[in-house]
Amino acid sequence: MVELNIRQPVRQEDHSDPLEIPSLSPGVMSESKPYQASPDHQKAIGFPGELVDDWKERAIDKLGELVGKSRGLRVYLDTCVKCGACTDKCHYFLGTGDPLNMPVARQDLLRKVYRRYFTFAGKYFPWLVGAEDLTEDVLDEWYSYFHQCSQCRRCSVYCPYGIDTAEVSMAAREIMDSVGKGQKYCNEIIGKVHKIGNNLGLQKKALEATLEDLEEDIEDETGVKVQLPVDQKGADIMLVTPSADFFAEPHVDGLIGYAKVFHQAGASWTISSYASEAANFGMFIGSYENMQEIALRIRKAAIDLKVKRIIFGECGHAWRAGYSFLNTLAGPFDFLDQDYPVPQHICEYTHDLIQKGELTFDKSQNDDIRLTYHDSCNVARGSRMGDKPGGQFEIPRAILRAVCNHYYDMPADTIRESTFCCGGGGGLLTDELLEVRTKGAQPRMRALQQVSEDHGVTHMAALCAICKTQFAKVMPEYGFEMDAIVSIHQMVSNAIVLDGQISEEDEDDEDETRTETSGDDTNEGEE
Amino acid sequence: MLTAAYALLFYVATLILVGGLCRKIWQYANTPAPLKIPTTPAPVTLGGVVVRMVREVVLFESLFKANKWTWLFGWMFHAALLVVLMRHLRYFTEPVWSWVALMQPFGIYAGFAMVAGLLGLWVRRIFVPRIRFISAPSDHLMLALLLGVGVSGLLMKYVARTDIVALKAFCLGLIYFDWKPLPADPMLLAHLTLVAVLMIVFPVSKLLHAPGVFFSPGRNQIDNPREKRHLAPWATRLEAGTGGKR
Numbered sequence: 001m002v003e004l005n006i007r008q009p010v011r012q013e014d015h016s017d018p019l020e021i022p023s024l025s026p027g028v029m030s031e032s033k034p035y036q037a038s039p040d041h042q043k044a045i046g047f048p049g050e051l052v053d054d055w056k057e058r059a060i061d062k063l064g065e066l067v068g069k070s071r072g073l074r075v076y077l078d079t080c081v082k083c084g085a086c087t088d089k090c091h092y093f094l095g096t097g098d099p100l101n102m103p104v105a106r107q108d109l110l111r112k113v114y115r116r117y118f119t120f121a122g123k124y125f126p127w128l129v130g131a132e133d134l135t136e137d138v139l140d141e142w143y144s145y146f147h148q149c150s151q152c153r154r155c156s157v158y159c160p161y162g163i164d165t166a167e168v169s170m171a172a173r174e175i176m177d178s179v180g181k182g183q184k185y186c187n188e189i190i191g192k193v194h195k196i197g198n199n200l201g202l203q204k205k206a207l208e209a210t211l212e213d214l215e216e217d218i219e220d221e222t223g224v225k226v227q228l229p230v231d232q233k234g235a236d237i238m239l240v241t242p243s244a245d246f247f248a249e250p251h252v253d254g255l256i257g258y259a260k261v262f263h264q265a266g267a268s269w270t271i272s273s274y275a276s277e278a279a280n281f282g283m284f285i286g287s288y289e290n291m292q293e294i295a296l297r298i299r300k301a302a303i304d305l306k307v308k309r310i311i312f313g314e315c316g317h318a319w320r321a322g323y324s325f326l327n328t329l330a331g332p333f334d335f336l337d338q339d340y341p342v343p344q345h346i347c348e349y350t351h352d353l354i355q356k357g358e359l360t361f362d363k364s365q366n367d368d369i370r371l372t373y374h375d376s377c378n379v380a381r382g383s384r385m386g387d388k389p390g391g392q393f394e395i396p397r398a399i400l401r402a403v404c405n406h407y408y409d410m411p412a413d414t415i416r417e418s419t420f421c422c423g424g425g426g427g428l429l430t431d432e433l434l435e436v437r438t439k440g441a442q443p444r445m446r447a448l449q450q451v452s453e454d455h456g457v458t459h460m461a462a463l464c465a466i467c468k469t470q471f472a473k474v475m476p477e478y479g480f481e482m483d484a485i486v487s488i489h490q491m492v493s494n495a496i497v498l499d500g501q502i503s504e505e506d507e508d509d510e511d512e513t514r515t516e517t518s519g520d521d522t523n524e525g526e527e
Numbered sequence: 528m529l530t531a532a533y534a535l536l537f538y539v540a541t542l543i544l545v546g547g548l549c550r551k552i553w554q555y556a557n558t559p560a561p562l563k564i565p566t567t568p569a570p571v572t573l574g575g576v577v578v579r580m581v582r583e584v585v586l587f588e589s590l591f592k593a594n595k596w597t598w599l600f601g602w603m604f605h606a607a608l609l610v611v612l613m614r615h616l617r618y619f620t621e622p623v624w625s626w627v628a629l630m631q632p633f634g635i636y637a638g639f640a641m642v643a644g645l646l647g648l649w650v651r652r653i654f655v656p657r658i659r660f661i662s663a664p665s666d667h668l669m670l671a672l673l674l675g676v677g678v679s680g681l682l683m684k685y686v687a688r689t690d691i692v693a694l695k696a697f698c699l700g701l702i703y704f705d706w707k708p709l710p711a712d713p714m715l716l717a718h719l720t721l722v723a724v725l726m727i728v729f730p731v732s733k734l735l736h737a738p739g740v741f742f743s744p745g746r747n748q749i750d751n752p753r754e755k756r757h758l759a760p761w762a763t764r765l766e767a768g769t770g771g772k773r
Contacts (some may be wrong), residue, residue: 002752006635019655024656034730068558069759070559070561071742072744072745073743074554075555078551078735078736078739079735079739079740080733081666082658082663082666082733083601084597084652084655085593085594085597086593087658088657099660099661103606104661105661118682119731120731121732123608127664128663129663129732130663130664157589158581158590158594159589159593159745160587160589160593160594160601160736160740161736161743162566162743162744162745163743164564164744164746181540203531241698278624288561288765300684323561323752323753324563325563325753327753327756328561335693341754342753343753369542380567382566382567384567384569384750387571388569388571389567389569389750391570392568415565417566422568507578507708
C-alpha cells in the first residue's frame with residue numbers, strides 16, 4: 001500500500017506538548033466578550049430586552065431559585081475545596097494562561113456571589129472565604145468568562161467531587177439572560193429554531209431544493225438514485241441532524257454518507273422540515289424551558305410524520321441533548337418502536353449494519369487519507385453510544401477502521417474521556433470570539449501535530465457540526481488545510497459500495513486529497 | 528469551671544456538627560436533579576454506581592487522574608485521619624473494643640502521616656502559582672486548623688503528656704452526662720479547643736465536601752436516560768403547565 005500525496009502541516013515550528021501548562025497571565029482575556037443580544041432576540045425567547053433596573057436583586061433571586069432547583073448546582077457551589085486538580089485541565093486556560101480560565105476560578109466568579117448572599121460564612125465573614133458583593137464589575141466578569149467556557153466537562157472528569165463547570169456556566173448564563181444581558185449568537189439562533197425549525201432559518205422550500213441538488217450530485221457520481229426525502233409521512237425513520245449538514249463543508253459530505261447508508265440498508269426514512277435541527281442551543285444558555293421547547297419540536301414532528309424511529313445525525317451537543325435529555329424533555333416516546341433506543345445515533349445505526357455485514361466497503365477509496373479521530377466533548381463526556389459505557393469512543397473508531405486503512409489515535413491523554421474541546425463549543429462559535437476560539441484549539445492542534453509527525457496523519461474526523469466548523473476555521477492557523485477536517489460519514493460515503501454503482505473512471509479527479517464532494521473517487525468502487 | 532466550660536463547648540460543637548450536617552444532607556437530598564448529567568462513561572446500573580462511588584471515596588480515583596502530588600498528599604492525609612479517628616475510639620469505649628486496641632501502634636504512625644500530608648498540601652497551596660491564585664484566607668486557615676489538631680496531638684504523645692486516665696474519664700463522662708474533671712494541661716486544652724472549632728465550622732465550610740461528594744450528580748447518576756425517563760418534580764409541574772404544547 002503506497003501512500004500518495006501525504007500532506008504535511010505547513011507550520012512545523014510548534015512541537016510543544018499539548019498539555020503544557022502556561023504561566024499565569026492575569027487579565028489577558030478580560031476583554032473577550034461576545035456581542036450582546038438585541039432586545040428583539042431577548043424577548044423572542046422569554047427574557048427582558050435589556051438590562052433591567054433592579055438587575056442586582058433579580059440576579060440574586062434567580063441564583064437562589066436555580067440553586068433550589070438543581071442539586072448539582074447547589075452541591076457544586078458548596079463542595080469545592082480548592083484542591084487545584086482542575087486548574088490545568090481547561091483548553092482555554094492552556095491556550096491563554098488567563099487564571100480566570102482555570103475551571104475553579106471560573107466557578108468562583110459565581111461561587112463568591114453565592115457565598116456572599118446564601119452562606120453563613122460569606123454573609124458574616126466575606127473576606128475570609130472570598131465572598132463578594134454582586135457589582136457591575138462582577139457582572140462584566142461573568143459576561144466575559146462564562147463565555148470563555150465551552151461546557152465541555154473536561155474539568156469534571158478530574159474533579160474529586162465531579163464538580164461540573166458546565167453546570168455553573170449554564171446557570172450563570174441563565175442568570176444573565178434573566179436580567180437582560182444575553183448573548184446574541186445563542187439567543188438569536190434559539191429564536192430562529194422556535195420560529196422556523198432550524199439554526200440557519202432555512203425554510204422548507206430551500207431545504208427541499210438543497211436536498212434535491214444533493215440527490216442529483218450523488219446520482220452523477222455513482223449512477224445510483226439515492227433519495228433524501230423531506231416530510232415523508234409514514235417513513236420508518238426520522239433523521240434529525242444539525243442544519244449545518246445541509247450546507248457547510250465538510251458537514252454535507254456526512255449527510256450524503258447517511259443517505260447512502262440508509263439507501264444501502266433499504267431503509268424508509270425522512271427528514272422533517274419542522275424539526276430540521278438536531279442542535280439545541282437552549283442547553284448552552286442553561287434554559288430548561290427553551291431546551292424543552294426545541295426538544296418538543298422533535299416529538300411533534302415524529303408524531304405528525306408517524307415515524308417509528310428517531311435517528312440523530314453527527315452533532316456533539318445535540319447528541320447530549322438527544323441521548324441524555326430528549327426523553328426527559330419531550331418523552332415518553334412510547335409511540336415509537338421500542339425495539340430501538342430513542343433516540344438512536346447514526347453511528348450506532350451504521351455500526352449495527354457493519355456488524356451484521358450488510359454494508360460493503362472499498363477501503364482503498366480512502367487510501368489518500370491518513371486519519372485520526374477527535375472525540376467531541378459532549379459525546380465523550382455527556383452521552384453514550386451502544387450498550388456499554390465507552391461505546392461513544394469505540395463505535396466511531398470501529399466505523400472509521402472499517403472504512404479506511406490508515407487510522408491512528410492521538411496521544412492517549414488527549415482523547416476519549418480526556419479529549420479536548422475543539423475550542424468553539426458551548427455557544428462560542430461566533431466570529432467576535434475568534435481569538436479565544438483559536439487559543440482554545442491549541443491543545444487539540446498540538447496533539448494533531450504530534451500524530452501527524454509520528455504517523456503522517458493528514459486528516460482528522462469528527463462527529464460534531466461545531467467541531468467541524470471550528471476546525472475548518474482555525475486549522476489554517478495551526479498549519480493544516482481547512483479541509484483536513486472530515487465527517488465520519490464522509491469517510492463512510494467515500495468507501496461505501498452501493499448496489500448498481502457505476503464503475504467508470506472519474507472524469508475530474510483533481511484531488512490530492514479529499515476536497516469537496518464525497519464522490520470524487522467512489523466511482524472506482526465496484527468492480 | 529474548666530470542666531463545665533469544655534463539656535458545654537463539646538455539647539454545643541456536637542449539636543452544630545450533627546444538626547448542621549443533617550440540615551445540609553436533607554437539603555441536598557431534597558433538591559431535585561432536573562437532568563441526567565453523569566460524567567460519562569458512567570455505570571449503567573445501580574451496582575456500577577456504587578462501585579464508582581466507592582472508588583472515588585476510598586481511592587480518590589479522579590484526583591489520581593488529575594494530579595499525582597495532590598492525590599498523594601490528600602489521600603495520605605485522609606487515610607491517616609481515618610486511622611487516627613479510629614484510634615481515638617479508645618477514649619470513648621470501656622472496655623476498649625479489641626480491634627481498636629489492636630490498631631493503636633498504627634495510629635501513632637498515622638498521626639505523622641496526617642501532618643506530613645497536610646504540610647505537603649500547604650506547600651502546594653503556597654508555592655504552586657495556580658493553587659495560590661485560587662486560595663482564600665479560609666483555605667490556608669483550614670490547613671492551619673487541621674495541622675494544629677495533628678501537631679498538638681503528637682506533642683501530647685511525645686512531649687507534653689497529659690493524664691490520659693483522667694481524660695478518658697472526662698470523655699466517658701460527656702457521653703453519660705456524668706461529668707468528671709478535665710486535666711488542665713495547656714496542650715490538651717489547645718488540642719480540644721481546635722477540635723471543637725473544627726466541629727463547629729464543618730457544616731458552614733468547604734468541609735461539606737464530605738457529604739457533598741455522595742450527592743454529586745456527575746458521579747452518582749446511572750447512565751440510563753434512554754431506558755428510563757428521568758423527571759424532576761418541578762419539571763413535572765412545568766410539563767403540566769405547558770401540556771397544551773404537546
